[in-house]
Amino acid sequence: MPWVLWVPAALALALVVLPVAGLLVRTDLRRVPGLIVSDASLTALRLSLETAAVSTLACIVLGVPLAVVLARSAVPGIRVLRAVVLLPLVLPPVVGGLALLYLLGRKGFLGYLLGVTAGVQVPFTTAAVIIAQTFVAMPFLVVSLEGALRSGGERYERIASTLGARPWTVFRRVTLPLLLPALGSGAVLSFARALGEFGATITFAGSLEGVTRTLPLAVYTEAEVDVDSAVALALLLIVVAIVVIAVARPRALEGTAR
């Protein structure tokens, strides 16, 4: 490795580490536990963990088949489809929230249908939070899986089918096991992204304690009155995110290392 790479690498690292360090330096760490253990922040933390877990599950259930279809099918226009799938990665989250509102809001076409036929209103519910999180997090899962699918495995699948395995058996016994390591890291990424989701949630789901006010929204609300307590909540979010990534990521990496 050329040593010159150290300079931009150090700058890049500083760009991530220094702001967080700045947050720590400005915080009165002795006050943090007291600020975090309020009912409002614990409620927000629980809501965040629960919704992020459910949306990660949704990402897996929906994203795995999608990644397989994107990587394996030869339908014309699949490249356009792939670009569309990645759209939530580049869309400003607020735009994502508006898009969801225009689809599932009371006057959106699906939302209107749901309201008229089933009396269901999606915005302002915990379900809306999960939908928003799934919307922004799923591309992370699909990208990780698709990469893994493309970098290998097609040969095994072809051999399995020449040996007489039906498509469903091939998917279950060959494709899925090949995907497991990537699935692990993809799921962690999705979970982390869902945990940090803010813009789409506040636009589409609103902000109400215990129902839709997740930790990032609680940080924003708290910042209006007490910056110290907002920073304390932000630290909580950072700690949770680091724990999640540190606990789950190495295992996923070991898997890919074969």
Add this chain to the structure above:
Amino acid sequence: MRKLGALLAAATLLITACGSSSGGTGTKTLTVFAAASLTESFTALKAQFESAHPGTQVRFNFAGSSALVQQLTNGARADVFASADQANMDKAGQAGVLDGAPSVFATNVLTIAVAPGNPKGVAGFADLATRGLTVVVCAPQVPCGSATQKVEQKTGVTLRPASEEQDVKQVLNKVQTGDADAGLVYVTDAASAAGKVARVDFPEAAQAVNSYPIAVVKNASEAGRAKEWVDFVLGQQGRAELQKAGFGAP
């Protein structure tokens, strides 16, 4: 080594480019930090002020009042600060970023925003507690939310909002998209969305009048002009423009 030099040069260029955004010579730039709800009226006043003071350019930073206070206390350069409530102006005062005492230049009261034609027949504040009505309000942490809370306390009517939004425009948006049946917003916001929402005024709103103070910022680079802007907003032209937007007299 030459590559390293180029890299470092690029990095320093990047850093300095990010650091120095101001500049310009000749004209004097007056920087006004103002609450988001003042966007329309202050923008209208800008043209009048600039033509009255040739060589002066007014530049705005519109945002939530508490965000502006945070920017000011963290060293943002500004000449004037106009807040949407007394609490945030007090915060700025306590942080020592103000020069002199603030003066109140406008007032605002709440109103109920509903869909055009008022399809749900909302007639007053008490109606908002009706079951099956989706009501959206501001979070108690922001000025419009604390005003809402005050009205609830005075009337004894407890709302069960579907959401507590971060700012009044978000409340207005949710009424406009039809996802909320009713929202509590300021008279001025309802006026700015005339045609898209209808207004249901209620007498209890008078219990929570919100005042807008304005002050010159300490160490303003254009202190003289800043004082003139404050006087201009407090004066007749300012009054007329603010009245047009629905603000009450101080």
